[in-house]
Amino acid sequence: MTQPTVTLAGGTNIPMVGLGTWPMDDAEARRVVRQAIEIGYRHVDTAENYANERGVGDGIRDSGLDRSEVWVTTKFNRRWHADPAAGLRGNLERLGLDYVDLALIHWPNPDQDRYVQAWQGLIELREQGLARAIGTSNFKPAHLGRLIAETGVAPEVNQIECHPYLDRAAERAYHAEHGIVTAAWSPLGRNNGLLQEPLIVELAARYGVTPGQVVLAWDVLQGMVTVPKSSNPERLRQNLDVFDIPLTAADVAALTSLESPGLVPADSDVFGH
Ligand code: A2P
Numbered sequence: 001m002t003q004p005t006v007t008l009a010g011g012t013n014i015p016m017v018g019l020g021t022w023p024m025d026d027a028e029a030r031r032v033v034r035q036a037i038e039i040g041y042r043h044v045d046t047a048e049n050y051a052n053e054r055g056v057g058d059g060i061r062d063s064g065l066d067r068s069e070v071w072v073t074t075k076f077n078r079r080w081h082a083d084p085a086a087g088l089r090g091n092l093e094r095l096g097l098d099y100v101d102l103a104l105i106h107w108p109n110p111d112q113d114r115y116v117q118a119w120q121g122l123i124e125l126r127e128q129g130l131a132r133a134i135g136t137s138n139f140k141p142a143h144l145g146r147l148i149a150e151t152g153v154a155p156e157v158n159q160i161e162c163h164p165y166l167d168r169a170a171e172r173a174y175h176a177e178h179g180i181v182t183a184a185w186s187p188l189g190r191n192n193g194l195l196q197e198p199l200i201v202e203l204a205a206r207y208g209v210t211p212g213q214v215v216l217a218w219d220v221l222q223g224m225v226t227v228p229k230s231s232n233p234e235r236l237r238q239n240l241d242v243f244d245i246p247l248t249a250a251d252v253a254a255l256t257s258l259e260s261p262g263l264v265p266a267d268s269d270v271f272g273h
Contacts, residue, residue, distance in 0.1 A: 003042055004243055006225060008156040009179045010126070012133045014102065015071055016220045017240050018043030020185065020229035026055030032231050033059025037070060039236050045159075045185075045227040046095075047075035047106055048087070049273050053094035061096070072097065073159075073227075075106035075137055077273050081114035084121030088130055103131035104159060107272025108143040115139075119147045119155075133157065137185070138268040141174040148178065157225065159183035164218060165194055165260040172222075183225035188212055192263060199254060207245050213238050217245035218255045 005013035019036045021029050021044065029052035033044055037060070046056045053074060060070055074095065080087025088103055103122055108115045115136075122134040135157035136144065148154050158175055162168045162184035175182045188195060195211040204211045212228070216239055219226035228239045247255075 006181050006223060008133050008181055010133050010156055014225055015043035016225050018045045018227040020227035021046045021052055021056060022050045022229060024052050026052050028231060029055030030059040034062040035233060036236050037063035037065050040240055042069060043071040045073045048077050048091060049106060053091060057095035057097060071101040073102040074100050075104040077106055078109040078112060081112060081118040084118045085125060088125055099129060100131050102133045102135060102157060104135050104137045107138045108268050109272045110269055115143060116147060116150050120151055123151060123153050138272065140268060141171060154178045155180055157181045157183050159185055161186050161265050163187050163189045163194060163215060164255040164258040165189055165263050166265050167256045181225060183227065184219050185227060187219055187226040187228050188215055192260065197258060199258065203251055209245055210238055213242050213245060216242040217247050218252060221247055221252060
């Protein structure tokens with residue numbers, strides 16, 4: 001099954017919708033990854049910190065799909081910033097894979113000031129073929145700017161929390177300027193009322209889809225990669241079926257203008273694992 005993809009700066013094609021796997025444990029990830037692949041998913045997003053990479057790898061193998069047909073993204077924790085090769089080796093061992101499609105630095109952790117070193121290591125790991133593409137997660141423009149200034153290489157992807165309540169306009173503009181693709185985590189808003197917003201409910205009724213599908217259409221129409229988590233077969237199906245929803249430019253703008261007072265993204269200058 002082919003799916004819409006975005007071409008990253010290094011030339012690889014990432015499927016726009018992937019399966020988010022937090023907070024699944026190994027057993028659940030194994031079952032849901034297999035099920036998602038059967039439904040048609042070709043992109044799975046995990047992390048060392050989710051503690052489910054073994055389950056993700058097993059689910060991929062259980063599916064019987066050729067390894068090359070599924071895009072696997074993972075991330076390593078702060079303790080590996082000084083030795084990213086060891087970090088990625090751990091990811092690969094747990095996944096049972098010999099390469100990943102996308103390796104991300106999970107958080108910048110500026111308190112330890114080693115994210116440039118981590119990035120330099122990822123550049124080498126990409127050259128060695130252990131990661132087909134490389135990037136970051138939860139990096140602010142200032143962190144990205146430092147990577148670019150000190151290595152001359154921009155991340156291919158920056159994965160950040162993004163949905164209509166936290167539309168991250170400034171960050172997305174910075175990414176676009178530097179050829180960085182935005183990937184959205186918790187794209188459905190982490191159960192914070194987004195899917196009950198009257199505008200979203202109304203657009204869902206107008207287009208004959210669900211509120212979740214409206215939000216994911218907002219992502220993909222703007223060229224974002226998105227990794228919604230679901231463990232439910234019906235919602236897994238819905239979340240992959242978001243490419244033909246004819247939101248207008250006015251709909252997209254109205255969704256972007258939604259706000260939830262008091263909701264702020266995690267501050268990656270002070271938080272990160
Ligand atoms: P479930 O796994 O039972 O489907 P996010 O990715 O923003 O963190 O959101 C994940 C949450 O949203 C999970 O609780 C998931 O529950 C739920 N969810 C996933 N897809 C949908 C959907 N299409 N509509 C409503 N809720 C959804």
